[in-house]
Amino acid sequence: MNKFAIAIHGGAGTILRSNMTPEKEKTYKDALWKALTEGEGILEKGGTAIDAVEAAVCSLEDCHLFNAGKGSVFNAKGEHEMDASIMEGNKRNAGAVAAVRGIKNPIRLARKVMEKSEHVFLVGDGAEEFAKLHDTPFVDQEYFFDEFRYKQWQKIKGSDNFQLDHSDKENKEQKFGTVGAVALDLDGNLAAATSTGGMTNKKFGRIGDSSIIGAGTYADNRTCAISCTGSGEYFIRGVVAYDVHCLMELKGYPLQKAADEVIMKRLLEINGDGGLIAVDALGNIALPFNTEGMYRAYISGTGEKAVEIYAKG
Numbered sequence: 001m002n003k004f005a006i007a008i009h010g011g012a013g014t015i016l017r018s019n020m021t022p023e024k025e026k027t028y029k030d031a032l033w034k035a036l037t038e039g040e041g042i043l044e045k046g047g048t049a050i051d052a053v054e055a056a057v058c059s060l061e062d063c064h065l066f067n068a069g070k071g072s073v074f075n076a077k078g079e080h081e082m083d084a085s086i087m088e089g090n091k092r093n094a095g096a097v098a099a100v101r102g103i104k105n106p107i108r109l110a111r112k113v114m115e116k117s118e119h120v121f122l123v124g125d126g127a128e129e130f131a132k133l134h135d136t137p138f139v140d141q142e143y144f145f146d147e148f149r150y151k152q153w154q155k156i157k158g159s160d161n162f163q164l165d166h167s168d169k170e171n172k173e174q175k176f177g178t179v180g181a182v183a184l185d186l187d188g189n190l191a192a193a194t195s196t197g198g199m200t201n202k203k204f205g206r207i208g209d210s211s212i213i214g215a216g217t218y219a220d221n222r223t224c225a226i227s228c229t230g231s232g233e234y235f236i237r238g239v240v241a242y243d244v245h246c247l248m249e250l251k252g253y254p255l256q257k258a259a260d261e262v263i264m265k266r267l268l269e270i271n272g273d274g275g276l277i278a279v280d281a282l283g284n285i286a287l288p289f290n291t292e293g294m295y296r297a298y299i300s301g302t303g304e305k306a307v308e309i310y311a312k313g
């Protein structure tokens, strides 16, 4: 056993295999690898799981390829409202922010809510005011501008439709670029973190699963740490992350079985699409998704490493 483990995701659903070029694939994989390595560097030196997931998510937030931080999608008002949450499995401490604007790294703000406030969840203006009081870096709107995402928004702007990042129902290409990380550290503590720009053309004030503890993010040392990606409304209705934890705690399911049951069965029963990453207290990793692919990378407790996009086989 390696004794530590980490997994990250950059969204479930991907550019169709037929549209993927070797160059694009390399760019995505390099970005995932960089984020994974940042988390690994912390864990192998005996650092905490919470530091590792925060660092890995920050790295993905700073990369324009993913729908979080810098690469966040446009909402119906042409703004970027971001959601993020973080949780540690030891005492089940958690912090979350939603509908925040201009924050460079929403995951850092979520952690500050966890550590420097008596609350778990702050939204909008209140979260931004809290950010200012706690020296959180802000950036201007141009920082988030991305030509591809702007065009994506122009296509559905003014309509009642909203869509997952890169999703294009006509050619069935989907990519949900939300990012997340889960980790087990050498002290046996688990942690999970998730960050997103949400969905293109989402209503002003819409909050997805990524900032909701129990839906998009959950961690409990007795069972596992989880970060989700997909159509957030379904993940909220399915209380997906907590459901995996419950199957392990109350039914004694092993990690893979619990994660598969939730993503491949319960979520599909309500037509939910997406996936999750999970690590348990032994360093086992599960990465189920019911879409064509999920940007993901991991190092398991046995030292096995991989970066993958599509389903195997």
Ligand code: ASP
Pocket (backbone or CB within 6 Å): 011, 012, 067, 164, 165, 175, 176, 177, 178, 196, 197, 198, 199, 207, 208, 209, 210, 228, 229, 230, 231, 232, 233
């Ligand atoms: N779950 C995110 C949301 O609904 C979207 C995603 O995973 O890309 O906001």
